[in-house]
Amino acid sequence: MRHKITGFHLDRENHWVADLECGHRQHMRHDPPWTVRPWVLTEEGRRSRVGVELDCKRCDETGRAVAEAVREALKNAADTAYEEGGLSGLCAEGRWELALDALGATDLLPVIRRALTPERGDVAIETPRLILRPILPEDAGTVQRLAGDREVAANAAGIPHPFEDGMAEAWLASLDARSHVFTLCLPESGEVIGVAGLVEDAQGGSRTAELSYWLGRAYWGQGLGTEAAQALVRYGFERLGLESLRANCFSRNPGSRRVLEKAGFRHVGHEARALRHLGQDEDLEFFVLERSARSR
């Protein structure tokens, strides 16, 4: 799959890496006599390559992985249906409806999501002080530890308290292809300090998503929440091609409100006693950011 180069950056070993419009990256080493790319060493050379198309190996691999996972899931569904129906196969019985019902009932979103989950973190988003990498099942323990802090849970409607064993695993397993959820990591140590994400849905045919975020208490007040929210706004519009984003926060959460304002969101409403969280009635503030508003 061919994608345009949008820019370049240096990796930690000082090798040049091309950023592609699909969100993947590809090393562009100048390593004579094996690989000769003297142009990558000058700013002018790199600039001249912006817009040039490359074969994105990651996209090809991902496409194959998704196709293979879907094929496997459908084959398993058909096999199970035949086994349960006591049939030997399509030709023998001519019972297409059994196969079609089984295929139609197969939920492919989790299958695709798993195939897309980059174990290698290859769709990570970098900001000046954070790396946002797709969340993985093995993050469950850290999520439980950080979100288990009552102060964190008390401010975020989606976080239960107490945060019991198994809750993080269940939440992670519920994420599907419409959930673009990232851990917020410190670049040097890789330490996970919070979670932020966009969950897509369609409203009146227009593609939109809800933004949410939380940080471990030790990391509040350093501008990191704003940095993560701004990165996800860019990701939502530029990579996912969404038309709008939505978000809400408790009325008594000025930090979150300010994060949304700094990310460009517009306040669109207030609902008194909108929900009950940790035994308390909460008022909510609603926010929207349209893609068209960003280019104005």
Ligand SMILES: CC(C)(COP(=O)(O)OP(=O)(O)OC[C@H]1O[C@@H](n2cnc3c(N)ncnc32)[C@H](O)[C@@H]1OP(=O)(O)O)[C@@H](O)C(=O)NCCC(=O)NCCS
């Ligand atoms: C809300 C949260 C993500 C904010 O992240 P953060 O990194 O602490 O926020 P930032 O440092 O980027 O600050 C953003 C702005 O909010 C302001 N702010 C932060 N905390 C504030 C507070 N308690 N009261 C008033 N303003 C506050 C900051 O001053 C800054 O505004 P400024 O640049 O105009 O000065 C973080 O506090 C958090 O995870 N809280 C618990 C979970 C939560 O509330 N999640 C959101 C649910 S909707």
